[in-house]
Structure formats: structure tokens, C-alpha cells
Amino acid sequence: MRPLSRFFPILDWGRRYNRQLAANDFVAAVIVSIMLVPQSLAYAMLAGLPPEVGLYASILPLVAYAVFGTSATLAVGPVALISLMTASIIGAAHLPSGISPVLAAMTLAVISGIILLAMGLFRLGFIANFLSHPVISGFVSASGVLIAVGQVRHLLGVPKTEGNLAEILAALLSHLPDINIPTVILGFGCLGFLFWVRRGLPAILHRVGLVGMWATFIVRAGPVLAVIITTLASWYFDLASHGVKIVGTIPQGFPAFAMPSFNLQLWHQLALPALLISVIGFVETVSVAQTLAAKRRQRIRPDQELIALGMANLGAGFAGGLPVTGGFARSMVNFDAGAQTPAAGLMTAIGIAAATLFLTPVLYYLPQATLAATIIVAVLTLVDVTAIIHIFRYSRADFAAMMVTIALTLFWGIEPGIVSGVVVSLMLYLHRTSRPHIAVVGQVPGTEHFRNVLRHDVATGTSVLTVRPDESLYFANCRYLEDRIYALIAENPALQHVVLMCSAINEIDSSGLESLHEINARLRDSGVSFNLSEVKGPVMDRLDPSGFVTELTGRVFLSQYDALATLDPSALTPCRIA
Amino acid sequence: MRPLSRFFPILDWGRRYNRQLAANDFVAAVIVSIMLVPQSLAYAMLAGLPPEVGLYASILPLVAYAVFGTSATLAVGPVALISLMTASIIGAAHLPSGISPVLAAMTLAVISGIILLAMGLFRLGFIANFLSHPVISGFVSASGVLIAVGQVRHLLGVPKTEGNLAEILAALLSHLPDINIPTVILGFGCLGFLFWVRRGLPAILHRVGLVGMWATFIVRAGPVLAVIITTLASWYFDLASHGVKIVGTIPQGFPAFAMPSFNLQLWHQLALPALLISVIGFVETVSVAQTLAAKRRQRIRPDQELIALGMANLGAGFAGGLPVTGGFARSMVNFDAGAQTPAAGLMTAIGIAAATLFLTPVLYYLPQATLAATIIVAVLTLVDVTAIIHIFRYSRADFAAMMVTIALTLFWGIEPGIVSGVVVSLMLYLHRTSRPHIAVVGQVPGTEHFRNVLRHDVATGTSVLTVRPDESLYFANCRYLEDRIYALIAENPALQHVVLMCSAINEIDSSGLESLHEINARLRDSGVSFNLSEVKGPVMDRLDPSGFVTELTGRVFLSQYDALATLDPSALTPCRIA
Incomplete structure (x- = not known):
């Protein structure tokens, strides 16, 4: 035309x-x-x-x-x-x-x-x-x-x-x-x-x-x-x-x-x-x-x-x-x-x-x-x-x-x-999306798969906690993620590492980034390291120049299996496939 | 407490x-x-x-x-x-x-x-x-x-x-x-x-x-x-x-x-x-x-x-x-x-x-x-x-x-x-989510996988169009889906069937349901059947009693492969795995 x-x-x-x-x-x-x-x-x-x-x-x-x-x-x-x-x-x-x-x-x-x-x-x-x-x-x-x-x-x-x-x-x-x-x-x-x-x-x-x-x-x-x-x-x-x-x-x-x-x-x-x-x-x-x-x-x-x-x-x-x-x-x-x-x-x-x-x-x-x-x-x-x-x-x-x-x-x-x-x-929409599904995940024994601990028979250690939010992080839901993570830390005194599994995160807005900063700072105050795993390419492209990664107390792992193999190998059953 | x-x-x-x-x-x-x-x-x-x-x-x-x-x-x-x-x-x-x-x-x-x-x-x-x-x-x-x-x-x-x-x-x-x-x-x-x-x-x-x-x-x-x-x-x-x-x-x-x-x-x-x-x-x-x-x-x-x-x-x-x-x-x-x-x-x-x-x-x-x-x-x-x-x-x-x-x-x-x-x-958030990623998908030859036609080398016929929205359907994005589908129909005069692949749809609110009704009615006016595939359990549980399924001009298929096998078997390469 x-x-x-x-x-x-x-x-x-x-x-x-x-x-x-x-x-x-x-x-x-x-x-x-x-x-x-x-x-x-x-x-x-x-x-x-x-x-x-x-x-x-x-x-x-x-x-x-x-x-x-x-x-x-x-x-x-x-x-x-x-x-x-x-x-x-x-x-x-x-x-x-x-x-x-x-x-x-x-x-x-x-x-x-x-x-x-x-x-x-x-x-x-x-x-x-x-x-x-x-x-x-x-x-x-x-x-x-x-x-x-x-x-x-x-x-x-x-x-x-x-x-x-x-x-x-x-x-x-x-x-x-x-x-x-x-x-x-x-x-x-x-x-x-x-x-x-x-x-x-x-x-x-x-x-x-x-x-x-x-x-x-x-x-x-x-x-x-x-x-x-x-x-x-x-x-x-x-x-x-x-x-x-x-x-x-x-x-x-x-x-x-x-x-x-x-x-x-x-x-x-x-x-x-x-x-x-x-x-x-x-x-x-x-x-x-x-x-x-x-x-x-x-x-x-x-x-x-x-x-x-x-x-x-x-x-x-x-x-x-x-x-x-x-x-x-x-x-x-x-x-x-x-x-x-x-x-x-x-x-x-x-x-x-x-x-x-x-x-x-x-x-x-x-x-x-x-x-x-x-x-x-x-x-x-x-x-x-x-x-x-x-x-x-x-x-x-x-x-x-x-x-x-x-x-x-x-x-x-x-x-x-x-x-x-x-x-x-x-408001009803924000209320609905402000509480996204957030799963604590563990390893399906003998595989590289990680699943919700509530639904599957999976293995978890006591020193590492892996959390997988099933939604992009944006202003309406990132405070809920913070709240959930703080609650989990308060419940698990033996915790040394938290891994945020980002496989379902398509975007992180400024409020989400700020929440990640907050989580990182507060975990540091509690002596717990904060790690990311399975971050998607486009998300990583924006996180990298923001300086967040250098501030992170933990590391960014390519896969969740890598994360656990590094942070707590004892809790991991070896992967038969890999 | x-x-x-x-x-x-x-x-x-x-x-x-x-x-x-x-x-x-x-x-x-x-x-x-x-x-x-x-x-x-x-x-x-x-x-x-x-x-x-x-x-x-x-x-x-x-x-x-x-x-x-x-x-x-x-x-x-x-x-x-x-x-x-x-x-x-x-x-x-x-x-x-x-x-x-x-x-x-x-x-x-x-x-x-x-x-x-x-x-x-x-x-x-x-x-x-x-x-x-x-x-x-x-x-x-x-x-x-x-x-x-x-x-x-x-x-x-x-x-x-x-x-x-x-x-x-x-x-x-x-x-x-x-x-x-x-x-x-x-x-x-x-x-x-x-x-x-x-x-x-x-x-x-x-x-x-x-x-x-x-x-x-x-x-x-x-x-x-x-x-x-x-x-x-x-x-x-x-x-x-x-x-x-x-x-x-x-x-x-x-x-x-x-x-x-x-x-x-x-x-x-x-x-x-x-x-x-x-x-x-x-x-x-x-x-x-x-x-x-x-x-x-x-x-x-x-x-x-x-x-x-x-x-x-x-x-x-x-x-x-x-x-x-x-x-x-x-x-x-x-x-x-x-x-x-x-x-x-x-x-x-x-x-x-x-x-x-x-x-x-x-x-x-x-x-x-x-x-x-x-x-x-x-x-x-x-x-x-x-x-x-x-x-x-x-x-x-x-x-x-x-x-x-x-x-x-x-x-x-x-x-x-x-x-x-x-x-x-x-408004910026609604603007962002109001245009979700909507892929036209085709069969990866010889498999039961269906992928975006723009990113993968996949097979499609001319009589069936399969559309996969990568987001739940709710009031802010359902009109965009309608608009996309109407545009695709206007572009493809040989079309006989449209399949909505629902694998990424976690929820459909009333506005989304209304849009499905509208799409169904307008496709019927154009002589095209409207079908769904891979609808998740909880979504189907709410669609069923709403009467939408009985009104549907097409059918609800368990898998996308079934849908194509029924609607246009000639466009399908047989699945080597199945």
C-alpha cells in the first residue's frame, strides 16, 4: 500500500x-x-x-x-x-x-x-x-x-x-x-x-x-x-x-x-x-x-x-x-x-x-x-x-x-x-498475576531434569534451595517473589545458597531487576549466596551491562545441573544420561 | 501461630x-x-x-x-x-x-x-x-x-x-x-x-x-x-x-x-x-x-x-x-x-x-x-x-x-x-503484554513437533493454518489475537481450517472466551472452520460447561498432530517416531 x-x-x-x-x-x-x-x-x-x-x-x-x-x-x-x-x-x-x-x-x-x-x-x-x-x-x-x-x-x-x-x-x-x-x-x-x-x-x-x-x-x-x-x-x-x-x-x-x-x-x-x-x-x-x-x-x-x-x-x-x-x-x-x-x-x-x-x-x-x-x-x-x-x-x-x-x-x-x-x-488482573506460580524444585534422580518438589519425587539437599518462578518478572509480581524467597530463607536455617532457575522468565523489567538486587543484598546480609541458572539469551543480554552480574554474590550457571554440581555435589545423584 | x-x-x-x-x-x-x-x-x-x-x-x-x-x-x-x-x-x-x-x-x-x-x-x-x-x-x-x-x-x-x-x-x-x-x-x-x-x-x-x-x-x-x-x-x-x-x-x-x-x-x-x-x-x-x-x-x-x-x-x-x-x-x-x-x-x-x-x-x-x-x-x-x-x-x-x-x-x-x-x-505494561508473541507453526518433518514457520524449516499446507499464542488469553491481548487471525485469513484465500494451538495458554478469561466466540463466528461467516488443539486440562474444564465447544465449527484435538492428520493429512509427513 x-x-x-x-x-x-x-x-x-x-x-x-x-x-x-x-x-x-x-x-x-x-x-x-x-x-x-x-x-x-x-x-x-x-x-x-x-x-x-x-x-x-x-x-x-x-x-x-x-x-x-x-x-x-x-x-x-x-x-x-x-x-x-x-x-x-x-x-x-x-x-x-x-x-x-x-x-x-x-x-x-x-x-x-x-x-x-x-x-x-x-x-x-x-x-x-x-x-x-x-x-x-x-x-x-x-x-x-x-x-x-x-x-x-x-x-x-x-x-x-x-x-x-x-x-x-x-x-x-x-x-x-x-x-x-x-x-x-x-x-x-x-x-x-x-x-x-x-x-x-x-x-x-x-x-x-x-x-x-x-x-x-x-x-x-x-x-x-x-x-x-x-x-x-x-x-x-x-x-x-x-x-x-x-x-x-x-x-x-x-x-x-x-x-x-x-x-x-x-x-x-x-x-x-x-x-x-x-x-x-x-x-x-x-x-x-x-x-x-x-x-x-x-x-x-x-x-x-x-x-x-x-x-x-x-x-x-x-x-x-x-x-x-x-x-x-x-x-x-x-x-x-x-x-x-x-x-x-x-x-x-x-x-x-x-x-x-x-x-x-x-x-x-x-x-x-x-x-x-x-x-x-x-x-x-x-x-x-x-x-x-x-x-x-x-x-x-x-x-x-x-x-x-x-x-x-x-x-x-x-x-x-x-x-x-x-x-x-x-486490579483483579494485577492481583491474579501478582502471585505467579513459584516452585521449589529438586533433581529427578539420575537425570538432568529438575521438577517441583510438591509434585514429583525429587532429591534436594539442605544447603541449596532452588526456586523457579513460572512467569516473567515485572513490577506487579517481583515483590511477591522477594517475599517468598525471604520466607523460605527464614524457614531453612541451614541454607547456604539460593539458585533462581530462570527457565520461564522471558523478561525482567526495572522493578524486577531492583528486586533481584534486593534479594542479592538481603541474602548477603544473611550469609547466603544468590545464583541464577538457565537464564535466557535476551534476558542475559540486558542483565549483563546493568552491572547486576558483577554484584551477584553467587554465579550465573548455564544449567541447573551445573549449579547443583558446583554448589552441592553431595546432594546430586550422578546423571545417567550425561 | x-x-x-x-x-x-x-x-x-x-x-x-x-x-x-x-x-x-x-x-x-x-x-x-x-x-x-x-x-x-x-x-x-x-x-x-x-x-x-x-x-x-x-x-x-x-x-x-x-x-x-x-x-x-x-x-x-x-x-x-x-x-x-x-x-x-x-x-x-x-x-x-x-x-x-x-x-x-x-x-x-x-x-x-x-x-x-x-x-x-x-x-x-x-x-x-x-x-x-x-x-x-x-x-x-x-x-x-x-x-x-x-x-x-x-x-x-x-x-x-x-x-x-x-x-x-x-x-x-x-x-x-x-x-x-x-x-x-x-x-x-x-x-x-x-x-x-x-x-x-x-x-x-x-x-x-x-x-x-x-x-x-x-x-x-x-x-x-x-x-x-x-x-x-x-x-x-x-x-x-x-x-x-x-x-x-x-x-x-x-x-x-x-x-x-x-x-x-x-x-x-x-x-x-x-x-x-x-x-x-x-x-x-x-x-x-x-x-x-x-x-x-x-x-x-x-x-x-x-x-x-x-x-x-x-x-x-x-x-x-x-x-x-x-x-x-x-x-x-x-x-x-x-x-x-x-x-x-x-x-x-x-x-x-x-x-x-x-x-x-x-x-x-x-x-x-x-x-x-x-x-x-x-x-x-x-x-x-x-x-x-x-x-x-x-x-x-x-x-x-x-x-x-x-x-x-x-x-x-x-x-x-x-x-x-x-x-x-x-499503560506501558498493558501495551507490552497486549501484543504477545503469536507464531504460525508448521510440522517439523517426520516428527510430532510443531514450530514457528519463521524460525524453523517446517512443512505447512495451504488449507490449514495453525496459530500458537505464547501467552494466556485475557482482556488486554485477546483483541490482538483476533486481529492477527483476521489478517491471516484475509491473506490466505485458500484457507479452510484454522487451528488454535493452546499449548502455552494457562488461562482464558471472559474476554478471551468472548474473543474465541467472535473468531468462531467470523470464521464461520468466511466459511472457515475453527479448531483447538493441545488445550490444557484446567482450561478445558472451564471451556466445557461454557457451551463454547458445542458452538465450535471445528473440533478440539488432543494433539496438534491429530489435528493435522484429520484436517489435512496430505500436508503431513508421516511421523517416524509415532
């Missing part, structure tokens, strides 16, 4: 672009555009922002991704999880005077874009590895519940409910007397219809012989149908005058090139939340993109995806939109509809732009309850109870990390939830 | 206590008490607190440690690093009205005590493993520089200088016209004397034939001598009237049993800093205690040390003192002076209590510059330039973590410094 097309994958696929590919991409773009319009409005509402912000976030970001992205079928835009995080971040921030929530959301998108770009340029994609599967899964499920419960107020027609799960539920209960009956009928009717489309309709379509791609589209078109029907009903019956909240005026026409805020205080407040949004958005994007790429035996490049996602968020921020990421549902539709190249994304952007230009007056009467119902149906698929059960059965430590994530996400907040999950899973 | 004496080690050594041990402990206690009085005053000053707070922190905590500690010779009390952190934490906190700095320091000690106790009871000592050697070493060196530079104002007699290194230096420069000449003469005279005692005196003592224990004591007594001489000079010449700042009135008598604050806002502010102080204090304590224990082939129990340190801090908090930990210098003196049991600590507590009762009027004229000079001489031993050079030579990654710690500690603050160091070293 040429260097330039590494950063601009469009140069790669663009040269091979032809009419056939364009025709396929066009069909996919039309379908995705239709699906994206109500979704964009809904996720802007979920983020607590005016509906047009969602549309703006679905134009320029798609263009940016088409230029920089490595996935042929990924569709970026506002998604439920990131919109919820945006709402929570902007809600928690003390916005400086003059900064509107929209401006804050744009700024959040820009900061997130910069972070993603930096992560891509410095190849920091591995940061996503901090998010273990139980933590992500727990976080996504808990967020799904939070989002769904948070939308219930739109189905009831009651005022704003905010905060954690308990607070939202309490607010809903206290508002029960204020519910608006027309809204309830419309909202729950819509919800029931959408559930039926998902659960009941596929079976009917199957019975009438409609399967495959078209059946999928009819099911996916459910929300669009609900939007059309309820908008017509809202207009015809003038539901707004009966207390049903409608979307209202959406500014018509293209978004102006908008400037995010460069208020330092705001940037300071948003920097850490933007990092969280970036990492979570990246994980979602990469997992969707990889799933789709594998289906066609294609490849994506995670570090380039960071750059593409960064550019998409910069696009969102400068076009008046909210943070975006690669969405699962829309990418699946794009894939199923036969999108062949990122050009489908470019065409979708044109579609959304057309909708922004011409469709917004039509959406005036769209009831907010319809959008809430589409959000609830969409996010409930995020709640994965089976995963919770599986993880409980498979690993109690992972389950603990997951439960911390779920509990704190639901009852404290989404940022503390995910951060605590990450911290807990790192 | 009986259960009760596990938690009260005093029950263990107390029963064997006798006159001979008591005589040894008494000598050590007298020497340590004399050394501790000026030190306690100095470290209280360093923490920005009245001098008596340091004395109060050197009585009850010593009693608590004697009851609960497992080291025979560790001496707890205020130390430079923890005092600096206390100053920084209290300086940064927005103290609620009615909360004095002393009350805040006591509360910090109590919170820290509770955290340490909890860590001990829940056996969370492994948390200290988060602090790698380069991070601790860098942090201690940078703190030493900060402390020393922060004390220079006392040698010049200029007003308070605060903040990071740049701010302190700028303040010192701007105050240069205001320096007080008598203070400068006294301060730098004292500093020169103390340096000479450390560097020049030992050689002279050696020449006159004075070596060993007594020579050490004379050197260690330097600060005490400086205190006596400068106090006398200050009294005789009435230096206070010439602008030399003196310690002044220290309340005489025992500290009252004091109540820390239970202001929730204060606890909220101090909780996280207290965690940092606790972990760093614990690391210092354990490393000192282990060094000394090894010299006499004794053992300490780190989890019990947490409890002892927790009780010591509770003692400090309820007696009007500041946070304490095990100090290196004082423990060395205690050890060298021949302390045999923790009873030496009890006797030292009595010594300090006596000083608090009777000595404080004498200390009225003690110049603050003398204390500053003793602090500077003591902390400059913390600055370890050799360690920085060694780590630079040994490992660039560790050096990077160290430099981040040093730079941020000096120029941002001590808490951000150590926290960033921990985060950077964790």
Missing part, C-alpha cells in the same frame, strides 16, 4: 470505483438515509439537544469517514450510548456563561475528535484493551436500561426526569398524576407496534414466503412507518393542542460552518469525559467494523479507524453536531443493503443533507413520544442478560467487575460506572 | 520477653528518642503545622505499632515524604470553615488509618504492586528536590514560598532582596556543619580509630548537636530580635485525646489523597521492614503491617498528630542501636512523651533555620541520580514512566505526579 493511501484509504478504493459498485452503493444509501432521519432526531433528543443537531451530525461525519475509514460498510453518526454519555456529561458540567448545551456538545465532539486523532497518530489503539469484555458488556446493558427508563417520561407526557435509575424512577412515580392520556395512547401504541414489527412480523413475513433481504428491510422500516403514521395522526387530529409534545420547528437548510467554543474552563471540564467517549466510541466502532469485514474476508486497520473516527468527530463538531461513532444497527442495514465501498456513506450524507433541506417542515408534527418509542425498542437490544449469566458461570472475578460496572452505572453515573469497572478489572 | 497472636504479634514476642532483651531495647530507645525530637519538630514544620503536632505523632503511633507490628525494629512516626504530601493535600483542599490545618491533618491521618486497616483486613496489600520501581524511585527523587528547595526560604529568612518547583524558585528569586543576614549565616552554617558531619567526619573518626556502632552514632547525632548549639546561640545572642525565626512556644504536656473532624465535605476531599498517602506509606514501611528483617533472617507479614500502620495512623489522628509511616533513617538507627523487639518502640514513645512534658520550654529558642537544614540534609539522600541513569540504560519504557513521574511531580504537583506515573507504567 502506498504511504498516502494508508492515511487516505479513499485513494485506494476510489481508483477501482465503477458503475456497478456505484449502483450497489446507491441502493444502500437510499435505505440507510431513510432509516437515519428519525434515528438522528431521536438520538439528539436523547442527548437533550434540539433535533436538527442529530441531522447535522449525520452529514459531514459520514463524508469524513468515507475519506479516512478502512471499513467498506461502517456507518457513522449519533448512537444511543454516546448520546446518553453526551447528555450526562453536559448535564454534569458547570457550563460557563454564554455556552449553550449545543455549543458544549459541539465542543465535546471536537475534543473527542482531537483525542481520537492523537490516539491514531501515536498508535494508542491498545488503550481500548483497558475495557475488558465484562466491563463493556455490563456497561452497555446498564446504559440500555438507563436510556429506556429515561425515555418513559416521553411516553407518559410528564416533565423532565434526570439522574440515576433510582432518581428517574422516583421522579416518574411522583409525576404519575400528571400523565397526558393522548400521549400515553400514542406512545404505548407506537411501542407496541414497534415491538410487534420486531417480534411478530418476521414470522408472518416468513409464512407468506417473504424472506431474506426484503423481509429484513420491512422489519427495519418499522420506525419509519411509525414516524409517518404518527406524524399524520398528530397533524390530522391536532394532537399538540391535546398536550402531545411534538418536535416543532426544525431550522431548514444546511448547517452553517459552526465554531465550537474555545473556552479553556469548558475544555478543562470536558477533557476527561471526552477521553471516555472516545475510547468507548472506538471500541464500538472497531467491533462493528471487524464483524462486518470478517463476513467478506476484508480487513480494517484499527489505528486508521481512530483517525477516521477523529476526523468524523471534528466534522460533527464544526458542523454543529454532537459526538458520533460507528453504529451497529445502521452499519448492519448498510451491509445487508449491499453497500460495497465507503462511497455509500458519501451518498447517505447527500441523502441526509436533502432531508435537512426539504424534509424538516414535514417533521413539524412528529410526536416526541414516537421518537422515544423508537429509542426504547432500539436500546433494549443492548441489554444482554444472557451475557451476565454466562459470565457469572464462567468467572467469578469477571462477574465481580461486571457487577461493579452495572451497579455504579445505574445508581451513581455512567462515567463513574465505566471507570470503576476498568479499575476493578485491572 | 495462634489466631489471636496473628493480629496481636505482641502476644507472641511479649511472652518471651526478658531482662536481657529489655536492656538492649532500652539503649536503642534512648538513642532513637534523642534523634526523633528534632526530626518530629522538623517534619511538622515541613507539613506546615505547629511543631508539637510532630511530637504528638511520635507517641501513640509507636505504641500502636508495638502492639500490632510484625517487624522487630521498624520505627514509625512523621517522615519527610508523607509530611510533604500532607502539606500539599491540606494546601490544595478547600478547608470548610471551622476546620484548621491541624484538624485537617488529624482527619487525614484517621482516614488514612481506616484505609490501611481495610486494606489489611481485606488483604489488599497487592495494591502496592501498582507502584513500579521506576515510578517510586522517580517520585521519591522529585519529592526530595521539592522538599529541599521548599526549605531554602527558612535558610534565607524570607516569606512563604509555595507551589511547584518553578513557582518556588520564582518566589525565592523575587524575595532575594528581603533576606535576613543572621538567618543566612546561621542556616548555611548549620547546613555546612551537617554536610561535614555526614561526609567529612566519618573519615576523621576512622583515622582516630573510632569505627563501627559508635562512629555511626556520632554521625547520626549531628542534627542533635546542631540543635543544641544553635538553640544556645539563639538564646545567648537573642537572635529572634535580629529577625531570626525561632520555634517559639510549644504547648507543654501531654496531648489531649483529640477528636478529628467528621465533616463530610472534608472527608470527601481527603479520601483520594488519603488513599495515595496510605499506599505510598505502606510501600515505604514494607520495604524498610523487609530490609531490616532480612538482615536477621526474620520475617514480616505485609498484610499485618497494613493493620499495624492503620492503627498507628488512627493513633496519630486521635492524639492530634499528622499521618505517620515507617521511616528509613530512624529504623536504621533503632536497628544499629540493637533494638531486639517492638518494646523498643514502646520505650521510645515514653522518651518522646517525656520530651513533650519537660523539654519543650528549652526548645523555645531553637531557630527554624536549624530544622530546615536538618530536613535538607536528610532529604537529599532521597535524590537518587544513579537510579535514574541505571533505569535509562536498562529500559526505555521504564525510563519514560519515571520521567513522567518526575516531571509532573516537580512541575504540576505531587499527587498528579505519582498518579500519572502509575497510569503510564500500567
